[in-house]
Amino acid sequence: MYKTSWGSTLMTIILSLALGAGAILLLGYDPIEAYYQLFRGAFVGKFNIGGVMERFVPLMLTALAFAVSAKVAVFNVGVEGELYLGAIAAAWAGYAFTGLHPLVHIPLCFAVAMVASGAWGAIPGALKAYWKVNEVCVTILMNYVAIYFTSYLVGNPFSARASIPRTPTIEESARLLRILRPSRANIGLFVALGVLVLVWWMLYHTNWGYKLRHVGQNPFFSEYVGIPPKKVMIWGMILSGAIGGLAGAIEVMGIHGHFLDNFSPGIAFDGMLASLIAKNDIRMVPVLSLFLAVLKTGALGMERFTGVPKTLIDTIIAVFILLAAMEGLFAYSRRRSARSSGEEAA
Amino acid sequence: MDGLNEILSLVFNATLVRSTIRAATPILYATLACVLTQQANILNIGIEGIMIFAAFAAVTTSYFAGSWVLGLLAAIITGVVVAAFMAFAHLKAKADIFVVGMGVNMLAIAMTRFLLQRTFGVSGSFHHNDIVPMPRLNFDFGGNALLDTLFNDYSLFEPVGIVLVFVLAFILYKTVWGLRLRSVGLNPLAAETAGINVTFRKFEVMLYSGVLGGIAGAHLSLGYSRMFVENMTNGRGFMGVAAMFFGGANPFWGWIGCLIFGFADSLGSRLQSLGLPSQFILMIPYVVTVVVLTLAMMRKKRAETARKSAI
Secondary structure, eight states: OOOOOHHHHHHHHHHHHHHHHHHHHHTTSOHHHHHHHHHHHHHSSHHHHHHHHHHHHHHHHHHHHHHHHHHTTOOOTTHHHHHHHHHHHHHHHHHHSOSOOHHHHHHHHHHHHHHHHHHHHHHHHHHHHHHOOOHHHHHHHHHHHHHHHHHHHHHTTTOOOSSSSBOOOOOGGGOOOBOSTTSOOBTHHHHHHHHHHHHHHHHHHSHHHHHHHHHHHOHHHHHHHTOOHHHHHHHHHHHHHHHHHHHHHHIIIIIISSOBTTOOSSHHHHHHHHHHHTTTOTTTHHHHHHHHHHHHHHHHHHHHHHOOOTHHHHHHHHHHHHHHHOHHHHHHHHHHHHHHHHHHHO | OHHHHHHHHHHSSHHHHHHHHHHHHHHHHHHHHHHHHHHTTOOOTTHHHHHHHHHHHHHHHHHHHOOHHHHHHHHHHHHHHHHHHHHIIIIISOOOHHHHHHHHHHHHHHHHHHHHHHHHSOSSEEOOTTOOOOOEEOOOOTTOHHHHHHHSSEETHHHHHHHHHHHHHHHHHHSHHHHHHHHHHHOHHHHHHTTOOHHHHHHHHHHHHHHHHHHHHHIIIIIIOSSEETTTTTTHHHHHHHHHHHTTTOHHHHHHHHHHHHHHHHHHHHHHHTTSOTHHHHHHHHHHHHHHHHHHHHHHHHHHHHHHHHO
């Protein structure tokens, strides 16, 4: 059930781009020109490639966080909250500790962020494991709690006393090195890719990962063969939360340099959708995250050069997600075409 | 001491009742929509998207046709169409309802933003004097200030929502239709055996929740306010889902949940105006819901264990 075929994903991508082309044509623009500018806006020039990478990193990490939680059969909608907590924890560690070497300071910030958001992720995990409390509901609610909490922190104890609610700027030693200037892409990209490979390796090539997947597929059988399903489920959620926190930390340390109140426009929800389309398959997560990042970045260039509004691209992405979700749609039409071809043969 | 009293009387007064109801009503309609579908075991997370679409349809129609009734109708039709799409995707095309819901939410935000630009040439928000709002209810209490604050100047759908809570509770718990619907949610196989068309019921209930979602959107843009703002639900649909969970899919308890949300919201904004950090007050409803959910599940688990050991 949790398997994606490259073919059907590709077909959905093509279909949604075709629908988008239809819409662009209806609006009186040239779809080929629009798509050409879209891909130019994403791939030509350091700034544009950097822009794609800048969006890709948080998208991919939050998608990965969601996919990991899905491996233990928990739908972690709370990655957004974990992103916020990780971001503010990293910002605090970034400005509160001074005089550290970057090689100490950066891992320290990551660690603080991952511990904070991992602990946050453990709460819904424990509630689900021990009392079967619906995790979708709990995590949605906890997002609000986390966002209000960071909003309080940034307004009061951690405030920079600036005109906008934000924390003091982090130390230079906690900054992630920028690559592909003048864009804001940074070495967080390599951290993210490293984490992706590490998580994949842990899930599929270690004992621990085997237990994790085992519990996700059948907790009763796990209990029977001596794997404690409750503990493993909570560990899965801690890992998921920690990855979400890392995404927030990279946003702060690589891009903004400080924590800004309400800084994320639902990054983790986009990530969650990327993971959902990938059917939570870790190998497909980076591909779909990259696809979404390309569309979102290229949309700016497309709007600038052809006048096609970039909100149209957001609409196309949503249509793409809906089409990808309706796995029965193609199967349905395939069955029907199979039947009709059978009738022809008869 | 006088200072404290003064602050308390500034925060807690008769207008708090009004602002609680005012803040709770948009959430209430979302809750009722979720209660209906949850009874058939569908988690309608896309209610947020339905509300955004409906709010846009209501404002556009009200602006062009100059009638709030037509605006409401357009909102309801839009809500039903979106809900029908979700039902089709979930029941026929076998999509995960959770993915469909989140997808619809995303589509609603993107598409209304796009349509806002195309239709009115503005981005962000649209307000205009030609938007006809829903009527407000006014009675004559002979100038009694307290009764005036408590019972006057409600938007039409604020009292209607309260009536609807009881109507829905009656339908769900006192009619054959309601019994059958709940049986679909509790045990679809048994319901199927009893001759109930489960898929049809689920589809039907999604359409009704589209109606309620449509009203929620129309109320938000024509009753609660008089404009359309990008992403104007701002999480109210999710709060509706939360209130539904709070009440365990019971309309009455769901309503109580909405009132707690509304109360915390109005209390928070008052405390903020006094210079206190409002964030902790605003957090309360969410924390309370999580705690209530957990307690409910703990009790259920204890009851199950007790039953098992009795056997």
